[in-house]
Amino acid sequence: MKEEPLLSCLAHNYWINFTIATYYKDLLPAAKALGFESIFVDNLNKSDMTEKMFTQNMCCGHEYEPAAALGGKRALKKFVCDCARAGITVFS
Numbered sequence: 001m002k003e004e005p006l007l008s009c010l011a012h013n014y015w016i017n018f019t020i021a022t023y024y025k026d027l028l029p030a031a032k033a034l035g036f037e038s039i040f041v042d043n044l045n046k047s048d049m050t051e052k053m054f055t056q057n058m059c060c061g062h063e064y065e066p067a068a069a070l071g072g073k074r075a076l077k078k079f080v081c082d083c084a085r086a087g088i089t090v091f092s
Contacts, residue, residue: 008035008037009036009038010027010031011041019071021071024079027039037087039088041090042058043058043092044066044071044076046063046067048060048062050067
């Protein structure tokens with residue numbers, strides 16, 4: 001096994017009342033200002049929460065497809081590209 005360098009990661013879970021645009025307000029600016037190499041975001045795929053089903057829990061995934069309720073594919077792609085331009089990797 002090859003040892004890999006550690007990536008510094010900043011995480012913030014909103015759990016409710018957020019969209020992909022929400023990360024532009026605080027998480028991305030904070031990661032840039034503090035020099036983090038990666039960020040961890042909430043589940044942005046379709047889930048019980050986005051589809052208003054059962055427990056409305058974001059951890060109960062439905063599809064590996066970005067949720068329209070959170071901004072959809074276009075917003076997610078833009079966010080990931082904007083983060084990459086800043087040298088930040090996005091994990092979820």
